Amino acid sequence: DTAVSQTPKYLVTQMGNDKSIKCEQNLGHDTMYWYKQDSKKFLKIMFSYNNKELIINETVPNRFSPKSPDKAHLNLHINSLELGDSAVYFCASSLRGLAPSDTQYFGPGTRLTVL
Amino acid sequence: AQKVTQAQTEISVVEKEDVTLDCVYETRDTTYYLFWYKQPPSGELVFLIRRNSFDEQNEISGRYSWNFQKSTSSFNFTITASQVVDSAVYFCALRAPNFGNEKLTFGTGTRLTIIP
Numbered sequence: 001d002t003a004v005s006q007t008p009k010y011l012v013t014q015m016g017n018d019k020s021i022k023c024e025q026n027l028g029h030d031t032m033y034w035y036k037q038d039s040k041k042f043l044k045i046m047f048s049y050n051n052k053e054l055i056i057n058e059t060v061p062n063r064f065s066p067k068s069p070d071k072a073h074l075n076l077h078i079n080s081l082e083l084g085d086s087a088v089y090f091c092a093s094s095l096r097g098l099a100p101s102d103t104q105y106f107g108p109g110t111r112l113t114v115l
Numbered sequence: 116a117q118k119v120t121q122a123q124t125e126i127s128v129v130e131k132e133d134v135t136l137d138c139v140y141e142t143r144d145t146t147y148y149l150f151w152y153k154q155p156p157s158g159e160l161v162f163l164i165r166r167n168s169f170d171e172q173n174e175i176s177g178r179y180s181w182n183f184q185k186s187t188s189s190f191n192f193t194i195t196a197s198q199v200v201d202s203a204v205y206f207c208a209l210r211a212p213n214f215g216n217e218k219l220t221f222g223t224g225t226r227l228t229i230i231p
Binding site for chain 2: 040041042043044045048056058088090092097099100101103104105106107108109111
């Protein structure tokens with residue numbers, strides 16, 4: 001069984017649309033994350049949730065809104081999509097999250113293309 | 116502030132050669148953790164290793180080995196007898212305590228190509 005899963009794997013949409021990416025982990029972890037990987041492969045954290053509570057919120061446009069219905073799920077909703085939002089979005093999870101020793105395990109990524 | 120530098124953007128070697136990927140980090144913390152991840156052409160990010168700042172022993176796992184040197188703030192990764200399946204982008208990352216805001220800081224990655 002996949003430990004961290006994301007849907008969809010590919011998402012192609014028009015500028016101005018609203019879209020969501022879903023993430024689920026079956027590892028029993030407390031903390032989940034969203035990362036953005038740009039075209040140059042640079043990885044940067046966007047958000048982190050610990051037990052459904054937002055703990056990291058980087059400088060991300062407020063068009064991006066994460067939602068954690070329970071600690072096994074973390075969804076990312078993006079409003080009014082722009083060309084610059086095209087990237088690969090990775091979900092990750094870790095056991096406790098607030099300990100720097102925790103290893104983060106990543107999902108397969110969602111490649112978002114905005115036309 | 117934390118920073119991870121992977122100065123080698125791309126490396127190509129012929130299969131069966133050994134190759135070392137460099138990672139240099141910066142942090143003011145005395146306790147911190149270093150990680151390596153592999154991103155094969157299929158795109159997923161695969162965890163390879165975690166090392167804490169108090170353990171400077173080298174680690175070996177099969178053809179992979181890691182050399183951690185606090186004196187030079189480096190955590191280098193060596194692949195021995197490289198294989199085509201080792202072709203991937205490799206990321207080094209750092210995480211240190213920050214009062215509940217412990218972010219994983221990634222380097223820019225090294226693209227490794229193994230030529231058959």
